Amino acid sequence: MSLLVVGSVAFDSVATPFGQVDEVLGGSGTYFSTSASFFTDVRLVAVVGEDFPPQHRSFLASRKIDLAGLQTAPGATFRWKGKYGFDLNEAQTLETHLNVFQTFKPELPEAYRESDFVFLANIDPELQLDVLKQVRRPQLVACDTMNYWIEGKRQALLKTLPYVDILIINEAETRQLAGEPNLLKAARAVLTMGPKTLIVKRGEYGVLLVSEHTIFAAPAFPLESVFDPTGAGDTFAGGFMGYLAATRNLSEASVRKATVFGSVMASFVVEDFSLERMRSLVYEEIAERYRKVKLLTEFAGLD
Numbered sequence: 009m010s011l012l013v014v015g016s017v018a019f020d021s022v023a024t025p026f027g028q029v030d031e032v033l034g035g036s037g038t039y040f041s042t043s044a045s046f047f048t049d050v051r052l053v054a055v056v057g058e059d060f061p062p063q064h065r066s067f068l069a070s071r072k073i074d075l076a077g078l079q080t081a082p083g084a085t086f087r088w089k090g091k092y093g094f095d096l097n098e099a100q101t102l103e104t105h106l107n108v109f110q111t112f113k114p115e116l117p118e119a120y121r122e123s124d125f126v127f128l129a130n131i132d133p134e135l136q137l138d139v140l141k142q143v144r145r146p147q148l149v150a151c152d153t154m155n156y157w158i159e160g161k162r163q164a165l166l167k168t169l170p171y172v173d174i175l176i177i178n179e180a181e182t183r184q185l186a187g188e189p190n191l192l193k194a195a196r197a198v199l200t201m202g203p204k205t206l207i208v209k210r211g212e213y214g215v216l217l218v219s220e221h222t223i224f225a226a227p228a229f230p231l232e233s234v235f236d237p238t239g240a241g242d243t244f245a246g247g248f249m250g251y252l253a254a255t256r257n258l259s260e261a262s263v264r265k266a267t268v269f270g271s272v273m274a275s276f277v278v279e280d281f282s283l284e285r286m287r288s289l290v291y292e293e294i295a296e297r298y299r300k301v302k303l304l305t306e307f308a309g310l311d
């Protein structure tokens with residue numbers, strides 16, 4: 009089934025305790041679409057500046073990502089600079105330059121308007137809503153956001169959330185959006201804002217899925233070497249939505265499996281800077297880690 013994403017395509021400069029990189033390929037839309045492309049075809053809606061090099065475009069095109077919705081505008085590509093301390097679960101943003109995103113007015117290609125699955129990756133919530141309104145009858149809408157927008161564009165975000173089925177945000181963002189320190193109470197409060205399901209990303213501790221009648225926890229795949237957590241959240245969302253779009257199955261069991269596929273995808277991207285690990289990744293490695301997570305969490309029926 010067709011999967012559409014709107015999000016950032018960026019140059020990232022990142023420092024972790026293990027090294028640093030400058031102006032490498034990044035962005036929420038980039039990580040999401042690359043991850044989802046292991047499962048299904050993806051349509052990417054975003055804008056880059058004239059400084060975006062052809063090799064980055066070719067990388068995305070080589071991954072089955074449809075770039076008809078990727079505009080090039082006069083000006084500079086979005087740039088983000090961040091750093092991580094030894095606690096790799098929390099990024100510290102040092103600089104955000106929206107550049108060409110500041111004036112971006114997305115016009116979806118006609119074919120994109122029939123997309124069944126839509127992911128509103130981390131970007132200005134006004135832009136998220138603008139894109140969503142152009143899609144005729146989406147079957148499933150999921151959304152991400154971050155502290156930058158929760159603080160800076162709260163009203164616009166609250167206008168977008170009623171159209172969202174699944175909100176995928178991290179633990180600190182859940183507390184910030186709800187204004188409530190207890191995670192479960194905060195999750196319940198977020199569910200009153202529109203989404204029917206909330207997926208809370210908890211870094212190396214995995215994810216918690218909360219809806220009115222269900223709570224499901226999936227662990228992160230335990231890793232000895234986490235190099236750069238940038239993009240883990242978007243890569244999770246790409247695996248999650250990619251699996252659902254590929255299977256066309258929205259049952260409870262399928263959503264749980266999608267959560268584990270999302271975690272598995274995120275476990276690869278953090279092993280190297282930027283999207284380096286995704287370049288060499290093959291589906292058999294994904295399937296292998298999926299089987300390992302299954303064993304990791306098995307306890308009933310072993311006696």
Ligand code: AMP
Pocket residue numbers: 016018019020034035036039087088104130131132154156157237238239240241242243
């Ligand atoms: P995450 O999956 O949360 O680690 O997302 C990291 C990506 O989000 C980076 O590649 C950044 O380019 C991108 N990013 C950071 N800040 C923003 C923002 N305010 N709007 C859109 N994308 C952003």
